[in-house]
Amino acid sequence: MNNNETEARELTTSPERLRELYRSAIEVHRTVAAREVHRTLANNPNTPIDILQLLACDRDEYIRFFVARNPSTPADTLEMLAHDHAFVGSSRTSYVRGNVGLNPNTPNRILELLAQDIECSVRRCVAQNPNLPIALLRTLAQDESVRSSVASNLSTPVDLLRLFASDKCEFTRRYVAENPSTSADILEILSQDRLHTVRTAVAGNFHTSASTLERLFSNCQAIGNSFKNRGTMISDLAKVNFQATGFFDPDIWFQEYENFILAIAKNPNTPLHILRILNCYPTGPMLAEALQNCVARNPNWNSN
Template sequence: MNCAYANLTASQQLWDCSDEYIAAAIHGFADAGLRQAIETMLFRTPRSRIRWARAVFVPPSILSALARFNDHQLNRHIIRNGRTPLEALRHMRRVVTDEHSLGGIAAHRNASADLLATFRASGLPVIRFSLAGNPSTPADILEAIALDAGKDERRVLAGNPGATEKLLGTLWHNANDDEHLRAEIAAHPRCPDDLLPAALGSSCDVIRRKLASNPNVTHDQLMMLLSDPVAAVRVEAIKYIPACDIDESDLAASVRKQTARRVNLSAQLVARLANDECAAVRRWLARNPSLDVEHLALLSKDAASDVRRSVARNVSCPQHLLRHLATDKNPWVRAGVSFRTDLEADVMRLFAHEDDTDVLSGIGKNPAAPGRWLKRIAASENADLRRAVILNPNAPSALLRQLSEDPYAFNRITLVEQPTLPMSTLLALLSDPEPQVRFMAAMRLARTGLEREITQRSCCWSDMDAAVNLPRASNAKENDYENTCAG
């Protein structure tokens, strides 16, 4: 890294906008004059504008600025970007004319109800379909679409959270033989109550299964679904039946697995599940936080290593069982213990000579791990182990500074967001060879301490021509990253 650059203050580095990724990061915090200067640099060519429009990390303010170009090809990329803000969508609604772009606006998750209402009179299929599936679409528009909706439109309408009882009733009665449409209606929280018995008595198991997830289904209806001949229906029903009403094991392992996840089961049922022939059932039971110590102790000696690991991951597992599992012959079980942040010191010491990668990963993330252990793990050739230390909230500052030179870019990207990262290290990352590291470092600096200065500062570029014509970075990592954004 450039040591001289790293020694500059945060303000000096952020305002050195010769780096377009740093410039992009501070764009949303800048005043009008500086924003214009940043845009002049970033949007030099049609290709560069499209590259920014397609970047998944791009700030919404940049997308708003790009929308003002009123370029047909560029707009299509902006509309596809999930970060595009409402103001940009409103602008493009006024200038866009092709139906695919209009359909993209109508489908966008950031579109508001008033914006979607401007499509009320449209009869274009692509726009109708987009409106039918957008949760923000006004109810009267959904009902208007339903009047002459095709099969695909009806299914999307039935799954829309904004669908009304009236709409769902109309769709049900016009469903003909479309069982999947009726299944979506049966699961909808606004499904009319008078349709629930019809769904309950349906010969289609998909409809009955979806009905079980409806929050308005009565207790008696759930109990009927619990005795359904199809296991998939019973699996769904048992998720919502009060645990006190579950008094026996099901013949289907899939249902017993779901049962084992329920809290406050009867002691008799827990005993049966703890001795279930299916290891997956015992594994889910072993993770159940309401399990008593007696059954946790039984499952901690289970022949299946996945069951013993589940005991180790159970938040209710007592220290004496964790101490036993920390010496398990299977490293996957020991790893389950090593991730625990509530380990007593004597249990943690059992890992002093551990060399298994999975266990070391847990130790590396564990805030109770001694600093000397973290130092040893941070020196590993395994990038995942080094990242484990980066994610440790108690990692020493000196260790984080060392890891800022990690050869794996994703580790440095992860490092940027760690709250204990020293400011000097964060500043050094502004000159990182990886573009996304520089971008995220600048974004964090802008978010966490320079907002006031950024909003007050005027454009600092004395020579605009020099800034606009800066050469593009040529190192291979940056080119690869740009190709990823463009692709």
């Protein structure tokens, strides 16, 4: 990264200097370094609006891609980019107009247009927009291909989150469990989900009640007692119903189990008596140290 690109990236760089960087890069725009400066300017929220408008017309799709997600890009420029069919990367999932759908400044009429886009990746971006009108969220909730994105939106109404809690798609249920807007009673239901990924998300949600965390911890202990270590895992598999734990892959179960128990240790609603157990939890040295660090940073531990 050269000095100009570094300056273009810094949020402390003045608008006047950002304008100078744009102009100086125009003279050598065909060089890689100059193109990177313009891409960085397109990404900087302090870049002057007139420069963002110029960058929105650049032939480099990455530059337009970054302008489309810039929170300072004006509505009329976003409206123009909403009709941009270019994408970045090779997977055809990151579209310029997808970033328009994500941008909190995008007008509702443009969001309504993009909500009907032929590309589901664009519709998913719209579904994640924090300023999306409730009516449009409800419409997108009927689209199975983007429902999980609606479940992750902080503005999604509680009645939809409750409905999604029993969705057949694992990702939808997990995003409901991760959503800070999900109520404690819905998290209680999800804490009994058959999949560990959903239960781990519940354990990490700060709205999860102490009683639910207690049950999740009991679940953790039961799993831990069934699998003492990786060396005896195969013989233990013959004694317990492995799939009943929600950990379906024997080769990676321990890492996932770690995420589960660490989420409980981090949650500020975890009861003090459980934190005391976790602080001295009988496990390997690396996990034990990680648990102690999480417990030490837990506000419930520090307040007692």
